[in-house]
Amino acid sequence: MTERLLIKALSGGKNTKIITLNGKKITKMPSALGKLPGLKTLALQNNLIPKVCPELCNLTQFQDLKLREFYCEGNPLFLQWPEIAKQQENVWSLQEITSRFVINHPAENNPFLMDAMEWYPEIRRIISQRKTCAVCGQYFITTWLECVQFVPPPKAWKISKNLQLVPVRALVCSYKCFTQRDPNLFGIARV
Numbered sequence: 001m002t003e004r005l006l007i008k009a010l011s012g013g014k015n016t017k018i019i020t021l022n023g024k025k026i027t028k029m030p031s032a033l034g035k036l037p038g039l040k041t042l043a044l045q046n047n048l049i050p051k052v053c054p055e056l057c058n059l060t061q062f063q064d065l066k067l068r069e070f071y072c073e074g075n076p077l078f079l080q081w082p083e084i085a086k087q088q089e090n091v092w093s094l095q096e097i098t099s100r101f102v103i104n105h106p107a108e109n110n111p112f113l114m115d116a117m118e119w120y121p122e123i124r125r126i127i128s129q130r131k132t133c134a135v136c137g138q139y140f141i142t143t144w145l146e147c148v149q150f151v152p153p154p155k156a157w158k159i160s161k162n163l164q165l166v167p168v169r170a171l172v173c174s175y176k177c178f179t180q181r182d183p184n185l186f187g188i189a190r191v
Helices: 002-013 033-036 054-059 094-104 113-119 121-127 175-179
Strands: 018-020 041-045 069-071 145-151 166-172 186-188
Touching: 002 018, 002 033, 002 175, 041 166, 094 121
Parallel strands: 018 041, 041 069
Antiparallel strands: 145 166, 145 186
């Protein structure tokens, strides 16, 4: 039944605006969500979904928000208990150390970096994969820890009254930043 509903939604392509899969006992969010750029309403209440899929993270980026209504109550998504992180020494590769230096120091001020980037296009490819730390705001290449931050939904969303916070993916560059994080930022660990 669920598969038929998803196939029907996919056949609508960018014209699909609403998907309702309430109480279907699904255990993961459909990966097909990433193929529905026009999706405005997603209802996944009363299922068995334990985590947010990457496709939904892409749809709910606040910079380019398209999803207006998201109903996810009754899933174990919000029943996860936080794990305490043990300190791990940050041992970065030479490539990570160099990449962090290059992308966090403007190249315009350093002619050596400008020449290196011109002569070695591989440098541009590597630093184009940069990510931003949710705590310190510095750029990095290798993710130290993937986190989730629970934030109030945007005012433009139509949501049920009991949904106070929505999960948003955040990345942290080091243990130091993780220990200085906001109390609403939780590390995601495989247990």
